[in-house]
Amino acid sequence: MNELAGKLALIGRGIWRNRWLAIAVMWAVGLIGLGVTWFFPERFEAQAKVHVDTMTVLKPLMEGVTFQPDIDQQVKMLGKTLVSRPNVERIANDPSVGLLERGQSSANEKLLDFLMKNIKVDQSGGNNLYAITFRDTDAERARKVVDRFVRLFITSGIEAKQRNSDEATRFIDEQIKDYEAKLADADTKVKEFKLHNMAVANANQQDYFNRITAIRDEISKTTIQLQSADHSREALRRELAKENPYLPGEAASSSSLTPDLDARIEMQKRQLDDLLRRYTEAHPDVFATRRTIRELEAERRRDVQIKLKTQVTPPPGSMAPTNPVYQRLRIELAQAEALVASLQAQIGAYRVRQQEFQTIAEKIPQAEAELMQLTRGYEVVRKQYEQLVNRREAASLGAKMDRNSSMAEFRLVEPPRVSPMPVFPSKKHLAALLMLGSIVVGMAVAFGMTLVHPTVSSERELREFTKRPVLGVLTVLPDPRRESTLRQERLRVLAVVGAYLFIQFVWIGWMVFRSFYGIH
Structure with a gap:
């Protein structure tokens, strides 16, 4: 100190x-x-305060029914962009404000820069309370400038909202027309694909695999039948080759003397042939049938001897015109040939169908992928189109709400006034x-x-x-x-x-x- x-x-x-x-x-x-x-x-400061009320009764009632933009964010952006060059030029060139000097038709750069630097739009108090201030050496001129900006702030909010609604509606209408064309094009492509691929468009690959498996089973079953028929045909051919087509006269006469026994013997032989196809020689049914045939043949020989004694013996060396066994074998061989040909034709038809199903089954995955891609594109376009239509309805309802009732109300809390004391x-x-x-x-x-x-x-x-x-x-x-x-x-x-x-x-x-x- x-x-x-x-x-x-x-x-x-x-x-x-x-x-x-x-x-x-x-x-x-x-x-x-x-x-x-x-x-x-x-310098004197002119100030005005504007409150923007964005909370109305209609807003919560229409929530979820119509599209509602963020009014608070729009108002904030409007406040930030209010002091823009076009707005400042509009105010500066207004003769009633008094910013232009005598003989000056439009504001110069110096005046515009001065206004943009000195006009302030700030949030005051709450989020939706805005204060517009301006300082000038002329108190009345400062008040007029603030008054013009207050009017511009209120009208710009209404005009901007109406302009945004119109622009949004026009844009959505254009997009809907575009998506209508895309939807029609996608629908046409799906129809053309289904017409060109009718066999595989609505097919299921698993169904065709099941069909191919069933046809393979049928081919295997028919092949077994064909092998059995072929063996029977070869047996008939061997028997036919061993049989003499002509009978001696005595046999011919005897064959005509016992027609009933011949028919029964023939029937038993047929039954024996059928049993031999299925069983071996040691089967009991085969033994029983052979015993029945021997008994019938013995009975036929006894009847023939009895009847020949009472008839005139034909001249020796005469031959019957045909052999019944030979004819029977030829008939059975023809039937066997027909059966083999039928089974071969069935196998060929089955193989053709198998090849067709195989070709279709191979095309199904590619066709399903192409159809899925076309359907996916169609569904995307359709959903987008439906969303645009719904949004257009919501935007139309929102525009009606804007015209009938304002979603944001601008209230002039404090009118433009100038402080009596200079700043x-x-x-x-x-x-x-x-x-x-x-x-x-x-x-x-x-x-x-x-x-x-x-x-x-x-x-x-x-x-x-x-x-x-x-x-x-x-x-x-x-x-x-x-x-x-x-x-x-x-x-x-x-x-x-x-x-x-x-x-x-x-x-x-x-x-x-x-x-x-x-x-x-």
Whole structure:
């Protein structure tokens, strides 16, 4: 503290040595400040507050029924883009606002830049409370500018919403027409594909695999039947080759004498042939049938001998025209040939059908993939088309809601008004600052002269300045005449400084009076 007090005392003594220089600089700066204050243009702030109410009764009722944009976000964006160059040009070129100078038809770049920098649109208080402010040297002009921007803010919100609804409806209509064409094209492609691939378009690969398996089973079964029929045919051929087509006359006569027994024997032989096809010679049915045939043949021989005794014997060497066994074998061989041909034809038909099913089954995966791709594209287009139609209905309902009732209500909470007091820095503020500044500048100049032409007034100052030891000190004896002169000097300084302060306070008071009563 002692060191600080010593430094302050040193500064004070330096300023006192150059007191008249400080007073002169103070007066000069003060007078210049009076002129600057007189010609300094004061600015007045005009302000208006607008509240945007986005919460209405209709909004929650229509939620989920129609498309509702984010009104709060739109209002925020509207507030941020309100001070745009087109809007500022519109306000600046309005003759009723008074921004244009006489003879000026349109605003210049300087004026537009000034307006864009000084017009403020800020959220005040809540999220939907906006304050529009503007500062100008003309209070009435500032109020008009704010009033025009308030109107522009309200009308722009309504126009922007209506414009957005119209643009959205027009865009959706264009997209719906485009998707209608895409949907018709996709539908045509699906129909053409189904017509060109009718056999495989709606087929199931598993069904065809089951059919192929069933046909293979039928081929195997028919092949077994064909092998059995072929063996029977070969057996008939061998028997036919061994049989004589003609019979002797005695046999021919005997065959005609016992037709019933011949028929029974023939039937038993057929049954024997059928059993031999299925069983071996050791089977009991085969033994029983052979025993029956032997008994019938023995009975037939007895009957023939009895009947031949009572008939005339034909001439020896005569031959019957045909052999019944031979004819029977030929008939059975023909039937066997027909059966083999039928079975071969069935196997061929089965193989053709198998090849057809195999070809179709091989095409089914590719056809299903192509059909699935076409169907998927069709479904995507159809869903998008249905969504667009639903959104068009929602947009149409939203547009009707916008026309019938406003989803966002703009309320002018505080109309445009101008504060009666000028904003900082006003003339009174500037006058006070200049008064203080002139005093500080005067004292700074006086202290600066002390640094340029330094002097010492004590032993300590001399020792610190010279960095040498002080050998002695001379003491000044009190002198009444010197004290009187010093007292008079102080009075003159106080008078000059007091006069300066009086003039400054009178000037500041006048500025306050003018500002309070609105004298410009």
